[in-house]
Amino acid sequence: MRRLSALRELDRRGSVAKAAQAMHLTPSAVSQQLTALSRELGVPLVERKGRGVRLTGQARIVLQHADVIAAQLERARTDLAAWGHGQRGSLTIGAFSSAISGLLPTVLTDLNQTRPDIDIAVVEAEPPDLFTRLDAGEIDVAIAVDFAQAPPFTDRRYARTDLLTDILDVALPAIHRLARLHRIPLRELAADPWIVGDAHSCCGAVTRSVCAAGGFTPEIRHSVNDWQSLVALVGAGAGVALVPRLVQPLHRPDLVLRAPEGQPPVRHVFAAVREGGENDPVLTATLERLIAAGEAVGPGGNSGAAQDPWVAKPGLIIND
Known part of the structure; x- marks a missing residue:
């Protein structure tokens, strides 16, 4: 092997x-x-x-x-594992940062209460490294976003479970000229400086694709992968950004979130395990809880105000 x-x-x-x-x-x-x-x-x-x-x-x-x-x-x-009643010593989940903050707390709390015999560990990683670790057996469940660095849907090495469709909103300084609009025409932000994650990260890749679909290439003034740092820069008036609803909102007076005009940009979140392992009793229990967590978050993210259009109150910050 x-x-x-x-x-x-x-x-x-x-x-x-x-x-x-x-x-x-x-x-x-x-x-x-x-x-x-x-x-x-x-x-x-x-x-x-x-x-x-x-x-x-x-x-x-x-x-x-x-x-x-x-x-x-x-x-x-x-x-x-089934013969041993699923009493496995450890389970490692690999995931990108906002999935760790937006999905895993509920999952880990539930598993810790119902399966205290399982030692659960979490590793932050993104494709392709995430799936290299899955192949090597270093992690048991990979949580990822569909984008160029992720394996194709038809990859036979993995059993895949869709978790949620995560909508992205526009983050603007509270004093921005468009901050009072309920929906933001993305093309109107073509001349603004943008704050975007690395091109190899899921959100960085999605933002670039969304802007391209809107008919422009963003001027990336700041390259930031940490959500706290990104929204701090937006609040300081350093630029605009796209922020997923999966991450948790907290109050901040210098920032607003607005839904983009038209079809909202989204990213598709899924879980993957090695093909053949999806019937493992521990993995099955984990995937069931991940599905439930994804349904609880829903298409509106963790905001708890996921109406369409979703208009964030002034003073929201996104917590990584």
Whole structure:
């Protein structure tokens, strides 16, 4: 399985160096794993392409079987867990920051009360690192947003559960010229400075896509991934931003949130486990509670005032 994992990572990452980095190995060690697998199977798995390598047709066939083998091993672990009445020692959930603050407190409280025998840990991570950790068994449940860095919906390595559709609103300084409008035409903010997360983060990617759909490329004056820092800059008049409703609101006098005009921008939040493991009794209980938490949050986020249009009172801050 270690050798098959090396082949799967090479397919995913596109180079031996990147596969080695993902697996916390040296490129030489990954090459040795691939060479040994090729020797065992009696077929070439990689071939030279310029300074790098690419997978052969035989390697593609092996990968199809590798996905099946990995899923079957996960089913075996599930059967063993069920035989032991689901008394597993630990469960690790990997999630992005606003899912940790907006979804997990309810889930963890419930699990701690109903399954005190399970030791639950939380890791903050985003794709692709989140799914590398899931593949490696470092986490058991991955909570992510659909965007370019996440696996495609059809990825056979994962069993996926949709949790919620999270709406994004426009964050404006309270003194902004558009702050009194109930709905904000995004095109009217084309000339404003924007405060946006890193392009590789889910919210950073979503904001860029939303602005592009609105017909403009935002002038990104500040690159900030922390929600507290982002809204502090908005409140100080440093720019405007898009903020998801999943994060918790607190009062702040220098900031308002307004619904964008037209179809609201959204991000789709889902949970994933390794294919074959979805029937594990502990994972099943966790996913059930995640689904319930997502339904409680609903399309309006944690604001508790998720009307359409949703108009935040002056003085709201978003807490990471």
